[in-house]
Amino acid sequence: MQFTSADFQRNVTKALNDPHLQQALKRGMHGFVDKRAEAAAAVPEFERLRDEAREIKDHTLKYLDYYLERFEESVIRSGGHVHWAADAIDARNIVLEICRKANARSITKGKSMAGEEIDLNEALEAQGFEVVETDLGEYIIQLAKEPPSHIIAPAVHKTREQVTELFHQHHRALGFEQRQTEVTALVDEARQVLRKKFLHADVGITGANFLIAETGSNVIVTNEGNGDLTSTIPRVHVVTAGLEKVVPTLEDMTVLMRVLARSATGQEASTYTTIFTGPRREGDEDGPEEYHVVLIDSGRTAILETDFKEILRCIRCGACLNHCPVWSSVGGHAYGWVYSGPMGAVLTPLLKGLEATRHLPNACTLNGRCEQNCPVRIPLPAMLRKLRHRQYEDNLTGATTRYGLNVWAYLAKRPALYRLVTNVAARTLFLLGKRRGRFSRLPLAGGWTRGRDLPAPQGATFHSQWRARNSS
Amino acid sequence: MSESREKVLTRVRRALGRGSLDERTCSQLAARISSPPTLTRIDFTEDAVERFVIKARGEAATVARIADDQEIPDAVAQYLKSHNLAAKFVAAPALRSIDWPQHLDIDFGTTRGEHESGVTPCLAAVAETGSVVLLSGVQTPTSLNLLPDNHIVIVRHSQVLRNFEDVWRQLRERDAALPRAVNFVTGPSRTGDIEQTIQLGAHGPRRVHIILVDDTEA
Numbered sequence: 283m284q285f286t287s288a289d290f291q292r293n294v295t296k297a298l299n300d301p302h303l304q305q306a307l308k309r310g311m312h313g314f315v316d317k318r319a320e321a322a323a324a325v326p327e328f329e330r331l332r333d334e335a336r337e338i339k340d341h342t343l344k345y346l347d348y349y350l351e352r353f354e355e356s357v358i359r360s361g362g363h364v365h366w367a368a369d370a371i372d373a374r375n376i377v378l379e380i381c382r383k384a385n386a387r388s389i390t391k392g393k394s395m396a397g398e399e400i401d402l403n404e405a406l407e408a409q410g411f412e413v414v415e416t417d418l419g420e421y422i423i424q425l426a427k428e429p430p431s432h433i434i435a436p437a438v439h440k441t442r443e444q445v446t447e448l449f450h451q452h453h454r455a456l457g458f459e460q461r462q463t464e465v466t467a468l469v470d471e472a473r474q475v476l477r478k479k480f481l482h483a484d485v486g487i488t489g490a491n492f493l494i495a496e497t498g499s500n501v502i503v504t505n506e507g508n509g510d511l512t513s514t515i516p517r518v519h520v521v522t523a524g525l526e527k528v529v530p531t532l533e534d535m536t537v538l539m540r541v542l543a544r545s546a547t548g549q550e551a552s553t554y555t556t557i558f559t560g561p562r563r564e565g566d567e568d569g570p571e572e573y574h575v576v577l578i579d580s581g582r583t584a585i586l587e588t589d590f591k592e593i594l595r596c597i598r599c600g601a602c603l604n605h606c607p608v609w610s611s612v613g614g615h616a617y618g619w620v621y622s623g624p625m626g627a628v629l630t631p632l633l634k635g636l637e638a639t640r641h642l643p644n645a646c647t648l649n650g651r652c653e654q655n656c657p658v659r660i661p662l663p664a665m666l667r668k669l670r671h672r673q674y675e676d677n678l679t680g681a682t683t684r685y686g687l688n689v690w691a692y693l694a695k696r697p698a699l700y701r702l703v704t705n706v707a708a709r710t711l712f713l714l715g716k717r718r719g720r721f722s723r724l725p726l727a728g729g730w731t732r733g734r735d736l737p738a739p740q741g742a743t744f745h746s747q748w749r750a751r752n753s754s
Numbered sequence: 755m756s757e758s759r760e761k762v763l764t765r766v767r768r769a770l771g772r773g774s775l776d777e778r779t780c781s782q783l784a785a786r787i788s789s790p791p792t793l794t795r796i797d798f799t800e801d802a803v804e805r806f807v808i809k810a811r812g813e814a815a816t817v818a819r820i821a822d823d824q825e826i827p828d829a830v831a832q833y834l835k836s837h838n839l840a841a842k843f844v845a846a847p848a849l850r851s852i853d854w855p856q857h858l859d860i861d862f863g864t865t866r867g868e869h870e871s872g873v874t875p876c877l878a879a880v881a882e883t884g885s886v887v888l889l890s891g892v893q894t895p896t897s898l899n900l901l902p903d904n905h906i907v908i909v910r911h912s913q914v915l916r917n918f919e920d921v922w923r924q925l926r927e928r929d930a931a932l933p934r935a936v937n938f939v940t941g942p943s944r945t946g947d948i949e950q951t952i953q954l955g956a957h958g959p960r961r962v963h964i965i966l967v968d969d970t971e972a
Contacts, residue, residue, distance in 0.1 A: 310950040330794045338793075347766045348775055348783050360931060366759040418956060419947035435947065442949050469945060469953045476957060481867060496787050497932050507900055507943040507958025514896050514935065525762070530783075532922040533790035539918075540796065547946070550796075551883035553813070554958070555938040562934055565892040567864040569934045579762045586769035 283401060283429045287618030287630055290641035297612040303439050307613055310438045314604035317548025318655065335541045336659045338534045339595035343586065349495040349528045350577065356498025360560030362573035370400040373578045377402060377487065377520055378409055380574055384518045386411060386484035392502065392509035393417040394489025395433060395598055396522045396578050398620040414479045416508040418472055425452050431614030431622065434546050434600040439613045486512035490523040492538060496531040499559040500575060503542065503552040510556050519570040525582050526594040538597060541657035546599040581633040590665055593628050595658040602652035602662060608645050617642060624652035624662040631669055640678045643669035704743045712741040795917045802881035806914045807966065809884025813941030814954060815962040822967065827854050829965045830873055830906055839904060843871035848893035864895035865902060872902035878921050879914045883940055886964065887921055890935035899937050905959040910969045
């Protein structure tokens with residue numbers, strides 16, 4: 283997929299002026315926050331589960347080599363294959379080779395963020411395979427030729443009307459003459475189209491919510507059941523997963539599963555949670571004949587080495603996106619790559635480099651809601667601040683901002699001077715803005731006043747008001 | 755062993771600032787796997803069976819309660835009739851032993867989606883969430899859980915467990931290795947992908963019906 287994080291500001295302007303997107307966000311996003319809050323409040327164990335989830339992830343990362351080798355051993359014992367991919371090219375080549383060997387023509391896919399990361403669909407299509415995404419949201423954006431805009435709701439940026447047009451355009455040739463406008467009818471039409479794809483696929487490719495070292499299994503949670511159909515019907519099942527998905531045991535997975543469903547959609551459990559272990563067994567009438575897991579590094583070990591390793595705890599629930607005021611205003615595409623919102627603003631710079639992504643860590647108000655709602659307690663705001671700091675050190679911060687920061691730092695280190703300057707500034711602005719009480723234009727503050735007025739100061743600075751209050 | 759495998763494992767160890775783990779640490783980690791830590795469960799005081807029924811219904815499954823195994827064929831027939839469905843279905847081979855009446859047209863085996871309805875047993879049910887636990891196997895093909903529009907699951911009171919952890923214990927006692935697929939199903943298939951409007955019947959069954967048999971001794 284195209285990588286446009288460098289154009290973040292342009293993407294944002296486009297997003298804010300896109301009436302379809304704004305309508306879709308308004309219609310789609312209000313439910314997530316309330317449902318998560320209700321689900322968290324419904325169980326007194328929730329905060330303890332979050333602590334345990336964090337500990338499990340930290341423990342596994344600390345001994346990642348051990349758990350990966352144990353996982354591999356368990357997969358082999360159950361008759362499956364494990365492939366190690368150092369980077370995206372490796373990963374694509376491994377999957378292509380499996381598909382070629384299987385003489386595959388048609389491939390169904392369950393949603394996989396790792397698959398998105400490595401541009402798997404493009405690679406498969408370029409080699410002539412027919413690739414069909416089966417998660418309804420992923421299917422919609424595949425028809426629209428767009429990347430996902432949300433981890434768990436990839437088509438949340440599309441309105442119903444846009445889906446109507448997409449389906450009409452693509453399904454007419456398949457005998458669906460009528461334009462469907464109701465959600466029920468649209469879902470039913472997609473069900474019929476995709477059912478045929480499921481039944482005729484040679485290879486099914488899915489991601490993994492978790493990999494279990496103890497049993498050599500991959501776990502997939504879905505509400506649609508598309509992951510199960512993709513893993514059950516084709517002759518070959520391929521799992522693409524980042525290294526950090528491994529957990530020690532079924533018990534560890536259970537804790538993570540409990541916080542995942544609640545944080546993502548506010549459910550106690552997703553409709554389908556399935557543990558897949560190896561290929562079909564002797565005498566089985568269904569299930570794949572081959573089971574492959576592709577373990578993808580592609581930048582993860584480089585993160586493990588740094589202060590940012592806590593981002594590897596991420597279980598891709600989407601809660602930080604749902605609770606982010608920036609994401610909620612501009613949607614996911616503005617971020618310019620696979621991941622968006624707070625976790626994307628941390629992960630994308632780490633995986634794709636600080637320079638082309640320098641706007642992302644700054645697209646944050648540091649309100650802290652992402653961390654408050656993160657099931658594995660990733661300190662996202664602190665990480666975003668750290669990335670900003672690193673940008674400054676690497677000279678990636680813009681000249682005006684640098685100049686401003688330097689001036690502020692100079693003053694902040696000299697309290698007497700700071701008080702003098704702020705006093706003068708506050709009084710001057712008070713006198714200038716006395717009549718209207720606000721400014722609609724101000725030198726050096728164009729970025730602020732272009733979209734809204736700046737309220738005029740009330741005369742005294744916070745420091746002097748505080749002192750007056752405490753002495754009275 | 756592939757080149758990439760060594761490369762990745764070397765990178766992991768370098769990132770963690772150490773070489774291969776010593777034997778003692780390895781055996782500690784192996785022990786953590788063979789006897790997993792006791793972690794937080796979702797606790798509840800109500801009766802497991804009653805909670806299972808409430809939770810399953812809350813996720814849009816339907817539940818019919820019967821007194822013993824002999825009533826299973828009638829309960830299935832009644833359900834099909836009440837939804838205007840044909841008295842024809844696919845059933846898991848594991849259910850052959852039930853004394854099915856002549857008027858029900860049953861295929862025992864798997865399906866490729868040509869069956870409107872399917873009937874399966876389960877390994878267990880989970881009261882915590884209202885889920886049923888279905889294993890793949892010769893006697894219980896997974897396709898039955900996914901392809902028919904109507905999925906009827908037979909659950910016995912004695913199969914209802916409180917938490918997921920109880921299922922793990924049972925699976926481990928059953929066999930050292932897991933079956934190919936362990937499905938936890940909580941109500942019918944659904945999607946919220948169009949404007950976050952929940953719609954049932956996305957790709958899997960449109961309806962999940964649970965026939966709950968009271969097999970407790972009176």
